[in-house]
Amino acid sequence: MSAFSSLAGRLLVAMPGIGDPRFENAVILLCAHGPDHGMGLRIDRPAPGVDLAQVLRKLELIADVEAAEGRPVLVGGPVERERGFVLHTDDWLVEDASVPFGEGLAITGTREALAAMVDPARGPRRAVLALGYAGWGDGQIEEELAENVWLVADADLDLIFDDDHDGKWARALARIGVDAAWLSSDAGHA
Numbered sequence: 001m002s003a004f005s006s007l008a009g010r011l012l013v014a015m016p017g018i019g020d021p022r023f024e025n026a027v028i029l030l031c032a033h034g035p036d037h038g039m040g041l042r043i044d045r046p047a048p049g050v051d052l053a054q055v056l057r058k059l060e061l062i063a064d065v066e067a068a069e070g071r072p073v074l075v076g077g078p079v080e081r082e083r084g085f086v087l088h089t090d091d092w093l094v095e096d097a098s099v100p101f102g103e104g105l106a107i108t109g110t111r112e113a114l115a116a117m118v119d120p121a122r123g124p125r126r127a128v129l130a131l132g133y134a135g136w137g138d139g140q141i142e143e144e145l146a147e148n149v150w151l152v153a154d155a156d157l158d159l160i161f162d163d164d165h166d167g168k169w170a171r172a173l174a175r176i177g178v179d180a181a182w183l184s185s186d187a188g189h190a
Contacts, residue, residue: 007141008033009102011159012040012150013172016183019149022078025169028134029087029155030141031099031107038136041087041107043128043160044168046072052117052129055084061111067118072163076130085130086113089157092124102155126161151176 007030014026028040052068076085090098090106098108106124116123136144144150153175159168170180 004035006033007038007152009105009155011043011153011155011172011175012141013153013169013176014150015148023134027159027168027172028077029102029105029160031085031087031101031105031133033141036138038134038141040134041074041076041085041130042134043074043087043130044165045075046165047075047131055129056114056118059111059114062115062118065118067120071117072128072165074128074130076132077134079133079135081132083109083132084114085109085133086117086127087130087160088113088117088124088127090124092116092122104157105155105160126157128161151178 010030012026012028012030014023018024018026025044026042027044028042030038030040032039050073052071052073053065055073056062056065056068075081086108088106088108090100090104093100093106094108094110094112097110097112098106100106113127114129117127117129145152151173153172159171159175173180173183
């Protein structure tokens, strides 16, 4: 049996024909990955009709939400879709609440993190709110990788936090030398 290698901080990039419409052309940042679990946030799909200002108003978190107007909220995944995760740079952390991972990243699920997102003086350098997450059980990620459901790519802050959501899938593929036009959902057929 080989030693386990965590993929936390790396991207899972969906192959065409994944067979699950929730993950078509998905780019998922793995925030946690162990031998018996995986947790990630989809970074390429804004929630339709929702921005950060609306979330802050609904939670009555801060009165001044102009800095949040138009900032997207992401659909992080199909699990616990009402639960929010602030994905952010690790220059801002909450003791006992933030979970650092990868290179320069962390997630925090507190109201304090939401308020910090719109406070450039005291908050993280870059941040985005994701609702829900993608989860995997014991050995599931490894099984899906063996079945060529996902490709693995390195992550970088620009790809994670920029607003070109429609282009993230192709750009993530390009990071590993794959042109999206080369891929077919009919793998295995000549």
